[in-house]
Amino acid sequence: MKLLNKTNRIYLAFSLVIYLLTAIAFYQIIRLVIYDEVENRLRVEKRDFQAYVRAHNTWSNIPYFVENKIEITPVNSNSTRQEEFSDTLILNRYDNELSPFRQLTFYQSIQGVVHRVEIRKSLLQTYRLIEVMTLAMMLFLGLLLVGTFWFQNKLSGRLWHPFYDTLSRIKGFDLSSGTSLALEKPEITEFRELNDVLQKMADKMQQDYRSLKEFTENASHEMQTPLALINAKVEQLIQNEQLTEIQTHWVESIYHASRRISRLNQGLLLLAKIENKQFNDSQSIDLSSLLSGKLTDMEEVLTFKKLSVNIQIIASFDVVLPQTLADILVTNLVNNAIKHNQTAGQIELVSTADQLYLSNTGGVLKSSPERLFERFKKESASPDSVGLGLSIIRQIGDSYGLTISYEETNGIHRFCLERVVR
């Protein structure tokens, strides 16, 4: 939920409660005032009535009490003598409707007989007053409510505008693009500070990213150049026909060692680059067809090792990956399946929409399958492997939402690729 919606909602709920409470309180206060007024007048009339009875010791419906809303009934002396106010409805003589009245009941002895006296006053006009006042008040309160709500909405929309602006700019910020994050300088101190901090962080991140990228590039250059030199000199040395057999052997070792360092260096740099997310041209790639294509490319190698290939593509397995990394992933998987296979072995590729399996025959595994994904962990002490192939596969998987698992049962080695469900 958006911040503004949330505050607006809270504000609305709070205002409604206040509004209702105010309305009820207002109504009650008006009612109280009016009742007080009516009751006072009833008391005055009671005094008048008592004065009259004291003076004349009798009672008649003389026109002194114009409203003629007085009713006297003789009662037994043992009934309560409490004076009380109550609401009552009385049939109007003229229009035959029930009208609300306030009534004061008290007991008065007239000529020795206790009478119950009920004096009434119509509440009709005061009721109208309450109604009109309540309605008017509700209307104005309502208008005020809607007005402040609208104003608040506009105001906070305006106040928070820099925040939303910053948010959208950060969302659109791409670390690797090279363009720096440009944030405005809003008037509001908090937002300005926020922007300043974000700006500093983004600049620092970008600088770090750039220097890291430069570092990997420079490291690559600085290491590959001497290696290229060693290789070139060794190649020249090989051309020398006066080399003895033992010298040839040394030269060959140097040559192999330098190739290995070079491959190792490239592998480590590749891992660093994947970790730094320096590949950013992700696109949807059909891995199953890429894999089967790679297997076709390697046909000569397969024929040479007498490996049979079984490809079952039920549905294509699509992933979002940079093209370069997809190629590396597929090459490493296929190379692995070929390298650790046995003569006259098998390679099987099964692909469904959700999973991709690549299995190959081979020796029984001695170490734990999970550990093989670690850097420099290898099953055999073979000199042509630097032990980075599977780490690269894993790193690509981790960085681009793929789970890559590996298991071995009875000499069948199986890689399973699945998309991570987010």
Place this chain on the structure above:
Amino acid sequence: MKVLVVEDEQGLAESITEYMVKDGYICETAATFREAEEKIHLYTYDCVIVDLTLPDGNGFQIIEALKKLIATTGVIIISARNALEDKLKGLEIGSDDYLTKPFHLSELNARVKSLMRRRQFGGHTEIRFQEIAVVPHTRKVFVTGQLTTLSRKEYDLLLYFLSNVDVALTKASIAEHLWGDNIDSADSFDMVYSHIKNLRRKLLEKGSADYVQSIYGIGYKFSQF
């Protein structure tokens, strides 16, 4: 045939030059951006081999300047950077090939020759070595005048040998030339062996002399004794 090598690592530049000179090229070197720029303005080269990272500038700028002067000069980039964007940029501004360091001198040589053939004769010239003739643009091989059918890899192998006559070629460089960078393994050396065996057999059948010598522990050499 004039080649300019723009490379700041002196030893490497020397090795490349030496290798090329043996093959009959006229080779010059430039170690800095300024030097290279001066040279391309003063002289005309058939091919420029350029490193991307130079102490005082960028190899891309040299290529751009060169393409403005003479668009027909062949350009091969040699770089330790193997980022895809560098390769794409290089090809976009007019380079013909991209080799990642470290490379085999024999591979560089083969690429230069192939580039020169494409540039100068549109590939229509034939490559001759004794009784062997190769017509690159139709990919046909004639031995003592008879058409010899070779597989794709055997043809590539023969061409690689012919680009590096009298040079000891390592098994690794042959394997990489035939299968690309990712094939440097013990298995690939066995495959190299089997391809060489087949090529040799096919050439001998058509009456060629045996030019392929194996060099113990290292690889092979294509030469006339």
